[in-house]
Amino acid sequence: MSLDDPNKLEESVFKPTPITEILTKADPANRAIVLGKDFTSNHYAYFYPLISGYSAIKLQVIQDVIAHNLFNANTKEKINWNLINMLGGKYIISSNQINSDSIQTISTDNERKEILYLNPNSLPKAWFVKRVKTFATPEDVVLYMNETEFDPSAEALIVSKDASKTYNGNGSVKLLDQTPNSLEFNVNTDSTQFFVLSEIYYPKGWTAKLDDKELDILQVNHVMRGVEIDPGKHKLTFEFHPQTYYASVTAVWIGDILIWLLILGGGYLVFRKKRNIHED
Structure with missing residues (x-):
């Protein structure tokens, strides 16, 4: 496959699967979460809002609940379903079988070796x-x-x-x-x-x-x-509506206007000087 064709490359990387077929038709007000070895992968974010995944600018509060809550619950599988529920985790994707009475298997992807679960206890927006x-x-x-x-x-x-x-x-x-x-x-x-x-x-x-x-x-x-x-x-x-952002945008516009005024003013002075020399 040629890397020169971005459309074909995109289709190859994000080709439809039994799991993505369900996610693309699901209510986008909910979210999915990947549990297991691909927890930091952003693959499914291409198809559906994702709780898991990697971000270089992750907020500390998010890291806190990942480190101290997500896999530290007082449940037999150690998964904090309350956390997943309150974050709207309607769909659970895992490469491993999850033995829990609170979720239901609804699809499998044999190629990626992943299972899609439905979490009926997830909370709304x-x-x-x-x-x-x-x-x-x-x-x-x-x-x-x-x-x-x-x-x-x-x-x-x-x-x-x-x-x-x-x-x-x-x-x-x-x-x-x-x-x-x-x-x-x-x-x-x-x-x-x-x-x-x-x-x-x-x-x-x-x-x-x-x-x-x-x-x-x-x-x-x-x-x-x-x-x-x-x-x-x-x-x-x-x-x-962050005030610092809009204040910075305003400052940039003012700076641009001043630069153009200086350029136009300088051009006008050069023009006047040349015309005066010509008249003399």
């Missing part, structure tokens, strides 16, 4: 919880996430000196739109609720608004986001 449990340190949160009593569908873990809070968890959450820099939801509840978003917590640049009211985004379950929601029907939006 966002949901309401019934309690917010507080801890003294991030380390305490991470350790608690390995316990079997941790239930991410019902509780959110935060670092705070305040007392834990309870909610009834009633209401509806509907994802309207999602891009890399924004998410939009319709939320409807008859009382104050706590909303958990299955997206990585990154405080620099992300904002949350309930209609026109700005909300504080809390670090939830060490890696995710959460906000408290007022009663009623609302539009909830998350947007990434």
Whole structure:
């Protein structure tokens, strides 16, 4: 195969398989995770949103849960299904047989020697919880996430000196739109609720608004986001708008304009000088 044809090269590397046929038709609001020797491979990210994979700029909170939670749970197979569930891991890909009652085999790839499992317990993009449990340190949160009593569908873990809070968890959450820099939801509840978003917590640049009211985004379950929601029907939006980036873009534009003004001004002075010499 010639390396000169990028299209044929791409087709060869990312050719369809029984597993990718399922993933490409699946809801992109969910995610897949590769367990085993190919955990750091980004191959399946070509076809579907991926929890696992390699990134040279991985955030520390992500590395924390990989190192201390993912394979350190109090379960017989040591896999932290609560972590996978809260990150939306609907599909599990593994080169090894996973003996767990919580997942179902739905496909195999004999060529790559991999198995695709369906995880029916994975959580949606966002949901309401019934309690917010507080801890003294991030380390305490991470350790608690390995316990079997941790239930991410019902509780959110935060670092705070305040007392834990309870909610009834009633209401509806509907994802309207999602891009890399924004998410939009319709939320409807008859009382104050706590909303958990299955997206990585990154405080620099992300904002949350309930209609026109700005909300504080809390670090939830060490890696995710959460906000408290007022009663009623609302539009909830998350947007990434880093001030440093846009300030830098503005500075670059100003610099470009000044350079062009200097070039044009210098050209005009040279033109005037030549014309004066010609007239003399």
